[in-house]
Amino acid sequence: xxxxxxxxxxxxxxxxxxxxxxxxxxxxxxxxxxxxxxxxxxxxxxxxxxxxxxxxxxxxxxxxxxxxxxxxxxxxxxxxxxxxxxxxxxxxxxxxxxxxxxxxxxxxxxxxxxxxxxxxxxxxxxxxxxxxxxxxxxxxxxxxxxxxxxxxxxxxxxxxxxxxxxxxxxxxxxxxxxxxxxxxxxxxxxxxxxxxxxxxxxxxxxxxxxxxxxxxxxxxxxxxxxxxxxxxxxxxxxxxxxxxxxxxxxxxxxxxxxxxxxxxxxxxxxxxxxxxxxxxxxxxxxxxxxxxxxxxxxxxxxxxxxxxxxxxxxxxxxxxxxxxxxxxxxxxxxxxxxxxxxxxxxxxxxxxxxxxxxxxxxxxxxxxxxxxxxxxxxxxxxxxxxxxxxxxxxxxxxxxxxxxxxxxxxxxxxxxxxxxxxxxxxxxxxxxxxxxxxxxxxxxxxxxxxxxxxxxxxxxxxxxxxxxxxxxxxxxxxxxxxxxxxxxxxxxxxxxxxxxxxxxxxxxxxxxxxxxxxxxxxxxxxxxxxxxxxxxxxxxxxxxxxxxxxxxxxxxxxxxxxxxxxxxxxxxxxxxxxxxxxxxxxxxxxxxxxxxxxxxxxxxxxxxxxxxxxxxxxx
Amino acid sequence: xxxxxxxxxxxxxxxxxxxxxxxxxxxxxxxxxxxxxxxxxxxxxxxxxxxxxxxxxxxxxxxxxxxxxxxxxxxxxxxxxxxxxxxxxxxxxxxxxxxxxxxxxxxxxxxxxxxxxxxxxxxxxxxxxxxxxxxxxxxxxxxxxxxxxxxxxxxxxxxxxxxxxxxxxxxxxxxxxxxxxxxxxxxxxxxxxxxxxxxxxxxxxxxxxxxxxxxxxxxxxxxxxxxxxxxxxxxxxxxxxxxxxxxxxxxxxxxxxxxxxxxxxxxxxxxxxxxxxxxxxxxxxxxxxxxxxxxxxxxxxxxxxxxxxxxxxxxxxxxxx
Numbered sequence: 001x002x003x004x005x006x007x008x009x010x011x012x013x014x015x016x017x018x019x020x021x022x023x024x025x026x027x028x029x030x031x032x033x034x035x036x037x038x039x040x041x042x043x044x045x046x047x048x049x050x051x052x053x054x055x056x057x058x059x060x061x062x063x064x065x066x067x068x069x070x071x072x073x074x075x076x077x078x079x080x081x082x083x084x085x086x087x088x089x090x091x092x093x094x095x096x097x098x099x100x101x102x103x104x105x106x107x108x109x110x111x112x113x114x115x116x117x118x119x120x121x122x123x124x125x126x127x128x129x130x131x132x133x134x135x136x137x138x139x140x141x142x143x144x145x146x147x148x149x150x151x152x153x154x155x156x157x158x159x160x161x162x163x164x165x166x167x168x169x170x171x172x173x174x175x176x177x178x179x180x181x182x183x184x185x186x187x188x189x190x191x192x193x194x195x196x197x198x199x200x201x202x203x204x205x206x207x208x209x210x211x212x213x214x215x216x217x218x219x220x221x222x223x224x225x226x227x228x229x230x231x232x233x234x235x236x237x238x239x240x241x242x243x244x245x246x247x248x249x250x251x252x253x254x255x256x257x258x259x260x261x262x263x264x265x266x267x268x269x270x271x272x273x274x275x276x277x278x279x280x281x282x283x284x285x286x287x288x289x290x291x292x293x294x295x296x297x298x299x300x301x302x303x304x305x306x307x308x309x310x311x312x313x314x315x316x317x318x319x320x321x322x323x324x325x326x327x328x329x330x331x332x333x334x335x336x337x338x339x340x341x342x343x344x345x346x347x348x349x350x351x352x353x354x355x356x357x358x359x360x361x362x363x364x365x366x367x368x369x370x371x372x373x374x375x376x377x378x379x380x381x382x383x384x385x386x387x388x389x390x391x392x393x394x395x396x397x398x399x400x401x402x403x404x405x406x407x408x409x410x411x412x413x414x415x416x417x418x419x420x421x422x423x424x425x426x427x428x429x430x431x432x433x434x435x436x437x438x439x440x441x442x443x444x445x446x447x448x449x450x451x452x453x454x455x456x457x458x459x460x461x462x463x464x465x466x467x468x469x470x471x472x473x474x475x476x477x478x479x480x481x482x483x484x485x486x487x488x489x490x491x492x493x494x495x496x497x498x499x500x501x502x503x504x505x506x507x508x509x510x511x512x513x514x515x516x517x518x519x520x521x522x523x524x525x526x527x528x529x530x531x532x533x534x535x536x537x538x539x540x541x542x543x544x545x546x547x548x549x550x551x552x553x554x555x556x557x558x559x560x561x562x563x564x565x566x567x568x569x570x571x572x573x574x575x576x577x578x579x580x581x582x583x584x585x586x587x588x589x590x591x592x593x594x595x596x597x598x599x600x601x602x603x604x605x606x607x608x609x610x611x612x613x614x615x616x617x618x619x
Numbered sequence: 620x621x622x623x624x625x626x627x628x629x630x631x632x633x634x635x636x637x638x639x640x641x642x643x644x645x646x647x648x649x650x651x652x653x654x655x656x657x658x659x660x661x662x663x664x665x666x667x668x669x670x671x672x673x674x675x676x677x678x679x680x681x682x683x684x685x686x687x688x689x690x691x692x693x694x695x696x697x698x699x700x701x702x703x704x705x706x707x708x709x710x711x712x713x714x715x716x717x718x719x720x721x722x723x724x725x726x727x728x729x730x731x732x733x734x735x736x737x738x739x740x741x742x743x744x745x746x747x748x749x750x751x752x753x754x755x756x757x758x759x760x761x762x763x764x765x766x767x768x769x770x771x772x773x774x775x776x777x778x779x780x781x782x783x784x785x786x787x788x789x790x791x792x793x794x795x796x797x798x799x800x801x802x803x804x805x806x807x808x809x810x811x812x813x814x815x816x817x818x819x820x821x822x823x824x825x826x827x828x829x830x831x832x833x834x835x836x837x838x839x840x841x842x843x844x845x846x847x848x849x850x851x852x853x854x855x856x857x858x859x860x861x862x863x864x865x866x867x868x869x870x871x872x873x874x875x876x877x878x879x880x881x882x883x884x885x886x887x888x889x890x891x892x893x894x895x896x897x898x899x900x901x902x903x904x905x906x907x908x909x910x911x912x913x914x915x916x917x918x919x920x921x922x923x924x925x926x927x928x929x930x931x932x933x934x935x936x937x938x939x940x
Contacts, residue, residue: 139748274723431745435722440671440739447877455871459864466860499808502872502880503815506887509868510819513861517826520857546829549774550822556766557818561811564759566752572811612621 002536002600004593012593015585016480019487025114025125026486031065032084033111034091035251036104037073043103050074053091060090077111084108108269109251126490129497129571132445134438135268136276140237140428142261147233147426148178148226154336155180155201155219157357161399162200168193171214178226180204180219183211190215230260233426238263239417244279263428269438277430286332286419289324290366291374291390297323314378316387324376324387329366334359338419340412343404349412350404351419360399367397379418388418448501455505456482459512467519469609470595474515477591481511484582489575499572507579510554514587518543519610526613532605540592547588555580623856628848635904642901646789649796656799661806664753666712666746668721671739672729677703686728701878705739712746756810763814764788767821775828778909783824786902787817790893797889803882812886819865820894823858824902830854831903835913843911847903855899862895 036053038045050069053076057064062083064076078084088106095104110133112125130137152175159173159182170193171183184190194206194217203225207218221229238255241263245253254266270276291297292311299305300313300323307313311323337354355363366375376390391403407415459478463471485504489496522539530538558580561573599605631638662669672678683706684697692710700707710721722741729736764784771780794813798805830850838846869891873884 141745141747429745430743431748433722433741433743435738435741437737437739439673439737443877444879447875447880450875451868451872451880454875455868458867458871462864462867498879499811499883502808502876502883505868505872506815506865509865512864513822516857516861516864520854520860524853546826549825549829552770553767553821553825554815554818556770557763557814560759560762560766561814564755564762565807565811566755567807569807569811572808572815576815614621614624 002533002596004596004600008589009593009597012590015484019480019484021118021121022123022487022490023483025112025118025123026490028113028115028125030110031077031079031113032081033075033077033109034084034087035073035075035107035109036091036095037107037246039103039105039246045069045072045074045104049095049104052094056090056094057087059094060086062087062090075109075111077113105246107251124490124493126486126494126496128441128445129495129500130266130268130434130441131436131498131568132441132448132496133268134436134441135266136270137267137432137434138265138276138280138430139258139432140241140263140265140280141431142230142234142237142263143427143429144230144233144261147230148221149175150336150426151221151229152178152180154354154356155204157336157360157399158201158354159197159219160357161360162196163193166192166196168196176218178221182217182219184215184217187215190217193217227260234261234263236417237426237428241265241280262431280428280430285380286335287378287380287385288329288331289327289376289378290329290370291376292323292325293373312385314376314385314387316390322376322387322390324378324390329375330355330359330362334362335419338416340409340416341402343402346404348404349407349409350402351407351412351416352400352402353419355399357399363397363399363401367393367395371395377419389415444498448498448505452501452505452508456508459509463512463515467611469598470519470522471611473591473594473598474512474519474587476594477515477586478508478512480590481579481583481586482508484586485575485579488578488582494574495571496575497568497571499568500575503572503575503579507576507583511579511583511587513550514543514547514583515591517546518587518591522608522610523613526608526610527615532599532608533603535608536595536599540588540595544588547584551580551584621856622859625852625855628845628852629855630848631851631900632844632847632904632907635900635907638900639904642789642897645793645796649793649799652796652799653792656802658795658799658805659802660753661804661809662709662742662744662749663807664749664756664805666744666749668710668712668725668744669740669742670708670710670722670725671700671741672706672708672726673737673739674704674706674733675735678706680706682732683708683729686732687725690724690728705878712744712749752807756807759810759814760791760817763817767818771821771825771828775832776911776915778906778911778915779824779828782902782905782909783821783828783898785905786824786897787821787894789901790820790890790897791817793893794886794889798882798886803885806882808880808883809886812883813890816887816890816894820890820898823862823894823898826854826857827851827898827903828906831906831911839913843907843913847907851899851903858895858899862891866891 036045036049047069050067053074054067057067057076062078064078064083064087067074067076076087078087085108088108091106095106114124156173156175159180163170163173163182168189169185170189171185173180173182175181182193184193190208197204197206197217197219201219203222204219205222207220209216209218234257238257241255245255245265245267250267250270252268254264256264258264265280267276292300292308294308296305296308297311300307300311301321303321307323310327311325314322314324316322334355335353336356337352339352341350341352342348343350370393372392372394374390374392377388378385379388380386389403391405403415456478460475463474463478465471467474482504485507494500518539521543522535525535525538526532555577558573558577561569562577565573599608678699680697680699684695687695687697687708687710694711696707696709698707699705708725710725722738722743726736726738767787768780768784771783791813794816795805797803798809827850830853831847834841834846834850838849841849866888869884869887872880873888876884
């Protein structure tokens, strides 16, 4: 009765093999590496660039251990940190001739030393959390009230111009928090206005109410419209953050949305928090200016003459120079929105811009006087300007106008994004910050490792002494549990943190519970006079119900932590829950397999090596 | 080796009243200290800034304190962390000053006094985050308590569920009482430890309840008292050994895990020790006061797990002593 069918042994064997394979990458450690990634959307990382990198390294006399094109970046591994630093200098010189015009980011990184045959199996080591490798963690809160209020402000302006165009006379438009109120003298005019709103502003709900002798129409944004606005604002802020963090040259930044109004930024390896915060909080500015179309200006554009007085020279994205007047027409503050769309006549991609009322008035005056001339949109970041686009003014502009022309869809999207990136969609505030020095990270790894190892060794020692052979089986099962847990975590590419390591230690301490239950039961059966084979069978059978019960209650606690925990608690909970699941396999199935293999084939078994089976004498 | 050579069932239940009084007094003391002293909540819950700095020589705490308070902070805490060279500085959350630039200001002020100071870790938590974390913590606790009760009520009977939860919540309160009394810092990781211990020590009660159920089926002549005594006696060696093993692991964390895991391991240690006590002496006693009867269990079980009641492979089926 204590024999497993062959397929069960095979299953156990296969599971073991797989888990060992996927645990292996964690043992190889990490190699110093240099990573080249694009700094802007227009720069491409491809095989051509890889050739360039290889050539540059060869010329610089640095021999990489391996070089690979991985998604959107090129990663080169080196023997030691000396070679790594040298390679970084070499590559920086080769790929970034002008520090102000960086197309690529060259950053130091650590790459797992996983051998190629394991990589082919998609086996990769666990990712170490910030508390183990050092770095900065920020949580930013986006001020959504501001976003919605801005939107309402924009609506006031839109309504004004639309009602004026339609010749509908109102006696005042005002904003009351997120709602907009329009007052009318007569009901008939209000009805006319209602039709217009119905047609043009579908994101709003309308309600009428008398206001003294006047009539009031209140526009309230629909909940899904508010949600959409907030979502867009968050996305835009994330994009802006991406662009800015690229400058920091962090190898693997994490920028992720958390909930509806929060963004988490993690920068492994960055120690200079002051600079990081400065860059995150910086506001880029956008300016619209006229292009200097005088003869001197045109000459300067081709480089044939000096830049005329009162003008400045900026570069366009493609590198062409544009001479722009110093006088600013409007700034990014006036820009409410920039969206891509398609021209209804030509079906060409376009970017629609919306500016506020004041901006609209200025635009109207300037465009009227400067028809058929060019207007440049300049984005300033780090005090350095860049011309995003310089289209020709085709008609008199209002507070809504469009940029169209020789653009494809991607370019139009990029332009809209950059226009919006000129200012963060909404102000952000750092509500959580964590910095962990690299020495502390290394300390934490060592301490976590030590606690797991020593606890493990002492438990094994005790189990073997107390339960003899069965103790050895239990210890083997515990070892397998550790390997299983590590392999599952590696397969899931989970982030290992110090609380995660603590959970691992705790999981091992708790997992031995199942084996103790089984061993005690076997002893008890022997004490009651059962034959060795029957004792093994009954011991495992009866302990199973108890093991299941106790693991379910522990799992309930683990799931609660997973559901409600955040940050460090989550890391703990993931390992805790997985540890419980793997322990069920190893403690019951695997240890029974070992016992069956050892004892199951001996029908005339007289004794079990399960330690002292003590019997009270009077029985 | 065998540690537990117990000849007769130990009459635990005869002393049930004593045990219940003892746990009530401990519980009352814990509640008293919780209210009187309150929990020393970490910055994660209260909001504020924590900095861990390291000096190459023994740090002069008084000087650090005066330097930091000269920056205009009140209610600051400066204390050693782990050893005499590492210092932990806690700054309270300031209304209005939401920016996280605080740590840099403090750091540069400390650098003026001693150039060898190195920043090991900083943590800034805004007040609104702290509030949320505290709320989430309570939600998690409620979820665990409810989940376990539902599970036990399904698997056994409501009386067991109530008994197990009272016994184990009493552990949780006692752990919190320790943290309040010794003014140990209660952080998110400690909360995780408390909840993990809650789930873990319910195990203990489950094992004993399992045995009680089995005994009700097996020993038809015994009364509830004797059945519970027998159940506790026959599981006590397993209880002590598993908890001992888990405690070995926790001790190893306490010794090698460093200051970051210190309170985590401490909470687990208290939880494990009181977990044994409460599930052995408290849970079963409460179940007894609630009046568990053979009919409650055997009938319900016979329906659900009929196979177990007439297990043909069980050499002891129906046997009596």
